[in-house]
Amino acid sequence: MLFPKSFHFLFGLFFLALNLSAQDKGKVMPFKKIMIAIEQQHQVSFNYTEDLIAGMQLNPPKKSLSLDQKLSYLAQKTNLSFENIGNQFINIYKKEQEPHIICGYVFSGTEKKPIENANIHLSTKIQVTTDSKGYFEFKKENANILFISHVGFTAKRIVTGNSKPENCLQILLEPEITQLEEIKANAVLASGISKNTDESFEIKPKKFGILPGLIEPDALQTMQQIPGVNSLDESVSSINVRGGTHDQNLFLWNGIRMFQTGHFFGLISVFNPNLAHTISIYKNGSSAFYGESVSSVVAISSTPETIEKNSFSAGINMINADVYAKYNLSKKSYIEISARKSITDFVETPTYKEYFDKIFQNTTITDFSQNQNIDYQSDKKFGFYDATLKYAQKIGAKDQIVLDLITIKDNLEVFQSATVYDINRSENNILRQQNYGGNLSWKRKWNNFNTTKINIYNSSYELLGNQKTTSENQTAIQENTVTNNGISLENNHTITSKFSVSDGYQFNEIGITNLEQVTNPDFYRRVKDVLRTHALILEAKYNDTLSGIYFKTGTRINYIEKFKKYIVEPRIQLGYSISKNLNLELLGELKSQNSQQIIDLQKDYFGIEKRRWIVSNNTTVPIQKSRQLSLNLFYKKGDWLLDIENFYKKVNGITTSSQGFQNQLEFVRTTGNYEIWGSEILVQKKMNHFLTWLSYTYNHNNYHFSNYQYPSFPNNFQLMHTLSWAGIYEKNNFKIALGTKWSSGRPKTSPDLSQIDLSDPVLVYNKPNNTNLHIFSQVNLSSTYKWETTGGIQYKLGVSILNILNRKNEISEYYRVSSLTNSIEEVETFALQRTPNVSFRISL
Structure with a gap:
């Protein structure tokens, strides 16, 4: 009587393993295509360098999964880390680089929109610029003093200290009021x-x-x-x-x-x-x-x-x-x-x-x-x-x-x-x-x-x-x-x-x-x-x-x-x-x-x-x-x-x-x-x-x-x-x-x-x-x-x-x-x- 029960258990276990194996061996896709599909479904944007994902292929996660579940799945299947910034931007970097990277986003303080080509000056005289999404990154040191500037905005000074790499900086620059913008604001004929x-x-x-x-x-x-x-x-x-x-x-x-x-x-x-x-x-x-x-x-x-x-x-x-x-x-x-x-x-x-x-x-x-x-x-x-x-x-x-x-x-x-x-x-x-x-x-x-x-x-x-x-x-x-x-x-x-x-x-x-x-x-x-x-x-x-x-x-x-x-x-x-x-x-x-x-x-x-x-x-x-x-x-x-x-x-x-x-x-x-x-x-x-x-x-x-x-x-x-x-x-x-x-x-x-x-x-x-x-x-x-x-x-x-x-x-x-x-x-x-x-x- 025990034999049939054991047989049924092993038989079920065999088909479960077979099913999981079939999922793992499903249709393999380029990693870039998987990211594009996630971007379209969840209205997010990935930040990465091409060399990180060059030639990488794997099975895509199920569409029914949440965004965080998909990112967890990708992290398990790759040697990459994924940082979710407000369900809008997702940074990708190698796990071994994690302790050595500081990243950030620069936004307009009034419109809350990314600022492209903002200049980031480091105290070590290193300079980087933001991309079209306002993103930047650089190698971490014990302490970094950042000077962020862009034409038309008031410059800002930030001390990064020993901030954790999983928390990208979010920097707001306020518009600089110039004489050019005031030309239309003055009273014409009367105040008001x-x-x-x-x-x-x-x-x-x-x-x-x-x-x-x-x-x-x-x-x-x-x-x-x-x-x-x-x-x-x-x-x-x-x-x-x-x-x-x-x-x-x-x-x-x-x-x-x-x-x-x-x-x-x-x-x-x-x-x-x-x-x-x-x-x-x-x-x-x-x-x-x-x-x-x-x-x-x-x-x-x-x-x-x-x-x-x-x-x-x-x-x-x-x-x-x-x-x-x-x-x-x-x-x-x-x-x-x-x-x-x-x-x-x-x-x-x-x-x-x-x-x-x-x-x-x-x-x-x-x-x-x-x-x-x-x-x-x-x-x-x-x-x-x-x-x-x-x-x-x-x-x-x-x-x-x-x-x-x-x-x-x-x-x-x-x-x-x-x-x-x-x-x-x-x-x-x-x-x-x-x-x-x-x-x-x-x-x-x-x-x-x-x-x-x-x-x-x-x-x-x-x-x-x-x-x-x-x-x-x-x-x-x-x-x-x-x-x-x-x-x-x-x-x-x-x-x-x-x-x-x-x-x-x-x-x-x-x-x-x-x-x-x-x-x-x-x-x-x-x-x-x-x-x-x-x-x-x-x-x-x-x-x-x-x-x-x-x-x-x-x-x-x-x-x-x-x-x-x-x-x-x-x-x-x-x-x-x-x-x-x-x-x-x-x-x-x-x-x-x-x-x-x-x-x-x-x-x-x-x-x-x-x-x-x-x-x-x-x-x-x-x-x-x-x-x-x-x-x-x-x-x-x-x-x-x-x-x-x-x-x-x-x-x-x-x-x-x-x-x-x-x-x-x-x-x-x-x-x-x-x-x-x-x-x-x-x-x-x-x-x-x-x-x-x-x-x-x-x-x-x-x-x-x-x-x-x-x-x-x-x-x-x-x-x-x-x-x-x-x-x-x-x-x-x-x-x-x-x-x-x-x-x-x-x-x-x-x-x-x-x-x-x-x-x-x-x-x-x-x-x-x-x-x-x-x-x-x-x-x-x-x-x-x-x-x-x-x-x-x-x-x-x-x-x-x-x-x-x-x-x-x-x-x-x-x-x-x-x-x-x-x-x-x-x-x-x-x-x-x-x-x-x-x-x-x-x-x-």
Whole structure:
């Protein structure tokens, strides 16, 4: 009975040995191939010399083993030692060399990336350099003093002593701040405003100093101080960048496209100035991740780089009051809210009255009162508000989710009545403008070299005009609505400390509805258009601060479903530091845009906000396309700064209805382009607490309409010469700024009186934009003072005066035939008269 049991045991033992022998005698592989397989599976990198593994072959370890198990297996099968550095780098050396080797890695202290060709000087006058992985080694002595250095980094001295060889040194070198890197960091125009390497302007509202006429860091008011950026009618809803119309600019708030940018129909920005953390403004050379724009990009982000402490503030000025609060729910999450509302429901300040007179001049509302001089009565109600909500949550060490919501609304109600020849006439006008938006963002940092960000967003805009005329028993409704939805994916890959690549995909759907409804006589028209676009983006950036070369290039490939059309948009940014003080930059871009604002009739929406959004139909309303090139010279030495930029820009596919003509082209519908070239110059000098700057802009801007009798003439938005100056004084908590702005008048079209019969006048014009308005000139002042109590409560008082000299500046002029006098009238619109403002803010 024992024999069979012993036999079964020996039989099993035999097959076990046979099986182990079969494993040992499996397929033998070169040692290098085994290491490559381990590198790919475990995302590690081996450091070795070729002579260590020359001709070596063995059976590979099982794939199911862990990294440490595989290294143990290899150590048993070879005469080699394996040192695992953070599951990222693995050093290989002979076992007998172990007591005689000291090794190390050199990394950047900020980016934690390997530094290649770092110099390691030993006290024995021996020198070694690091490889591409930052690795070095040398023979061990009783004590070694190391001097580690690399150009662009602060040198370091280390005493190795009798450290064990199995522990490779990990050395961090901190970047050395040089004058070359500081050239972009200094204030431009005011503290809190800087110019980046990619030529964008960056505004940090929390660090903002002061500018003439501004007591708050209003994003859209501030950007008008930048050379090449203007608003011909003083409106933040009509910002012209290098000759472009306002709708050709892309305005983003935390990734949400905003179709309404102004309160009070353009005199106040809808973006709460006490909220934004960073505002980036691109006149040219914008990233390929920005689409749907043929002019500038204004990207506003209210997400801080790190979680900040709890805070609360509240303020009031002569137009509105606001509150802001931020509360940390935990170490990894916080909530942030802001709200702002006009105070016009309670009080009519001098500032409000000046704004009201400016906005409603030469509209159907003032026309009503001008045509009546008997028993005229009017009741006006106006108000606006905006609110934002942000919720941010970090999940683990790699993920973050952010939710942003924004709501904006302006509401105007005007009731007017009059009795003329015993006949009662009255009108009840309602004008509402609002924009809602939301964005859900997820960001994941896979490792130090790769990140992914996904945005899902929505933006909804509505402009509604409702007019009821009791005497004629008529109701007229006009409505313009926009719905914009989309999703974007962005991946960022850091290849080396100097080179990175980004790629992504964007889907965008925009639907625009225009409604017109009239009773007595009855009329109804409703048109809705939808466009869906897909975009693939690829972008690469090379930045070597040591050699002074910055290069960024990208391509955006758009596909429009409805037209089955591809549009390729390359972008380029190239910068070179000629010296520590002088930079040369070349920027270029091709861009396109599928939506635009047009004016059907100048009296639409009571003539107040008469523009409506439409989408391209690829025929009578073409896709707008632009190309732009600019060359910039930036000089900074000591307290002097000189910035000179020459540019060329052409935009194709514009329509006459998008340009706001009030001459013979008002009812002409044709397409064409505008072409602009010019120069922008900024000179700045800082002296202790005093900063002064002078800017000059020259623009030569022409329309080209090949199917019109005058194929070429000056652009409506041309300001051929613009000159600005500011003097700013900042010391401790007191700031004051005085400045002036001067520009040649915008073009206008005069009537041809030689061809007009004054007894029965019909308007006949000269060539479009054949002359100009008078020169625009304005002097502005602002000042703020801040103080803090012992309890940590901070107070801030601000005072500003626009147009101190109360100059009557004409900003537009057109002609019409008066039905009352049967004569030609010259209708002029003027800028703000002297307008004071006072603000007070408390912060905890």
